[in-house]
Amino acid sequence: MLAIALIIFGVVAIGSGIWMLGQENSSTIDQKSLENAIAAAIKDSNFTSKEENLIRDTALQEGKDPEPIIKKIKEDLKASIDEPETELIDVNVKAGLDFEKFIVMKFNKDYFVIKQWAGDKYVEGRYAETTLDPDLQLELKLGNKRFPVAVECKWRSNVKGDFIRFANDGQLERYQAFETRTKMPTFIALGVGGIPSSPDALYIIPVSAFKKPIQHMANISKYWKPMDNDFFFDQEKGELR
Incomplete structure (x- = not known):
């Protein structure tokens, strides 16, 4: 019985480890997805409504508030454009x-x-x-x-x-x-x-x-x-x- 219990415990531990690793990798991929979306949107220094919607959708999919991200992009771009x-x-x-x-x-x-x-x-x-x-x-x-x-x-x-x-x-x-x-x-x-x-x-x-x-x-x-x-x-x- 002890051997069976140890086997079951091992299987559960491995499964938990795989799940945690998957969550970590998913988080990394999500972060890169949002970063890639931001980079693509600002590449030509022209932040269009289509690009804004892409940022918003990507952020929401990753459980993040898109408004601060969009606001910062607009402020940074405006500061550069308004430079005397x-x-x-x-x-x-x-x-x-x-x-x-x-x-x-x-x-x-x-x-x-x-x-x-x-x-x-x-x-x-x-x-x-x-x-x-x-x-x-x-x-x-x-x-x-x-x-x-x-x-x-x-x-x-x-x-x-x-x-x-x-x-x-x-x-x-x-x-x-x-x-x-x-x-x-x-x-x-x-x-x-x-x-x-x-x-x-x-x-x-x-x-x-x-x-x-x-x-x-x-x-x-x-x-x-x-x-x-x-x-x-x-x-x-x-x-x-």
């Missing part, structure tokens, strides 16, 4: 220049030559055409060969919510047009936090990566660069990292 344009074009000229210097120092002078460094000088709405080009145009020297690359420098003091605006629509379109016209791989060097000469985080974003210059930080994170490393340009892949 004066901030976008570096109203603090010194901060912009300090960050540009920080980026320049990431290019080893033994391998890179600065061909052009824009100055953003204008008066009464008049400015040189090159002012609209990326801040830096450089060449990688490999023997007798030269490989051009362009970089626009942007520093943001902080991230508002989960979204960040790294340019305005017109700027991103110009940089994309510049890359198409010149056939020159073009990137946005985005510094976040800290001070311009020593940001907390650095991202190197290809101008062709996004259609809109407002993105969730989850989309930006893949372009993160270790702060202590110099830039390396892979001329075969056209990648700056």
